[in-house]
Amino acid sequence: MKTQEISVPRPDKPEAPSRIVIGEALPLLNTLLAGRRPIVITDPNLAASYPELIGRYPHIQIGLGETQKTLTTVEQVCRELLRMGADRGSYIVGIGGGIVTDITGFVASVYMRGVSGFGFVATSLLAQADASVGGKNGVNLDGYKNLIGVFNQPDFVLCDQTMLSTLPARELRAGLAEAIKCGLIGDAALFEAFEGETFETLTGNPELLHRILVATVGLKARVVAADEQEHGERKLLNLGHTFGHAIEKCTRHYLHGEAVAIGLCVAAGAAVKAGLLTADEEARIARAIRGMGLPTSIDPTIEVTKSQLIAAVEADKKREAQEIDFVLPSGLGRSVRRRMPLTELEALITDIL
Structure with a gap:
């Protein structure tokens, strides 16, 4: 190896x-x-x-x-x-x-x-x-x-x-969500490595998994080197985490990576509504996540409301006063950070959660 x-x-x-x-x-x-x-x-x-x-x-x-x-x-x-x-x-x-x-x-x-x-x-x-x-x-x-x-x-x-x-396979799947996130943030080739693969083919290929790990860690290392204490660029690494953390808090049903996978789909849907992402790109993101056996939405049998999730977001450490930094994909390998009022965020994710 x-x-x-x-x-x-x-x-x-x-x-x-x-x-x-x-x-x-x-x-x-x-x-x-x-x-x-x-x-x-x-x-x-x-x-x-x-x-x-x-x-x-x-x-x-x-x-x-x-x-x-x-x-x-x-x-x-x-x-x-x-x-x-x-x-x-x-x-x-x-x-x-x-x-x-x-x-x-x-x-x-x-x-x-x-x-x-x-x-x-x-x-x-x-x-x-x-x-x-x-x-x-x-x-x-x-x-x-x-x-x-x-x-x-x-x-x-x-x-x-x-x-x-x-x-266990579930733990492996959860870890792959963070690699998909890094690809969406700033490495299109990393994201594309998941396309056309299934969880079984990817994890059964140690060389491919090695390349994915190296690319994921390399991207995070570059971001951390530029902004160790998260004053600016490092906040991009929170893509999928705003609602991912809220889902973890409110449901206690999902592993961290599973909740982040759902959070990525929420962010992708919001990015389409904001005019930053095409519907085709949103579909590709969802396919890549499903291909790894990860969830793309909250299980409808789980009793959790949008108001509960928004309340959890309001206590997120990324919030300042009545505004929050929300990261949106602006392409496959690009992302942007937007500071918005909580009311604007709630409107943006209406009908997505």
Whole structure:
């Protein structure tokens, strides 16, 4: 399998960019941790699947699922670090999916006001394609996504594709939604890689999946390098997330990537109404999403109203006063960010949700 490294500049450490390694990456871990005092944060599934790997290091397990992504879990981990004698010279490694990496990055940033460093072994496709890259580390509050957090990039992210073999198909599908999103934002060739493929043909082709991962991470790395703390261009990465997060909050039925897939279709429909996207392009987006086995709309049997979703959007961290940044595709490989009143957004998505 090919292995490729992508660097993301860190303004606070210009001499040491964040390193993302994609392919056969896991063998690098021992070298990266040489001379450090690592403590691993992981979850029970990873501990069971990789006992030899986790057993090499002192480790802490957190629970499974989105409900664990809270300040309560952060507090529990910090207490365990204190019990283990961890200090500012300790080094924290998150081995797991996006929930593990988010908790790890946040803990590493706040425990004793920050430890010597941290890195990730990203084991889910969602984590490899998105969650572990770029330095956003946050937890939820009352079901609202990532409302509390920090910007702090890891020293390294190891994206070993062989670790994806243990993932359920549903988790793999959820990760592909973030790759489709990146293609829509700024890489038409990446989006087109999904067209004509099915979930089975794509995931059964390691070389194609590798190319998609490299392109996805490469695009995100370029965006983060230009705007690490999301003052402008990085907000484009929120395409599909405004309503995706609202769907997660209001239904508790969908995985993050599944909700983002629906959010992409909402944004595409709104872009057609706004005159930014053609109906044919909207149809191509929906076909690509369906081809990966992802949902394009909310299941009609789920009891959720448009007013509930709008109320969740109003609490989104992207809102300022009565306005919100909403990202719309303006083509297949182009997107724009529009700041609009919440009332305008509600009118724009009428009959779409």
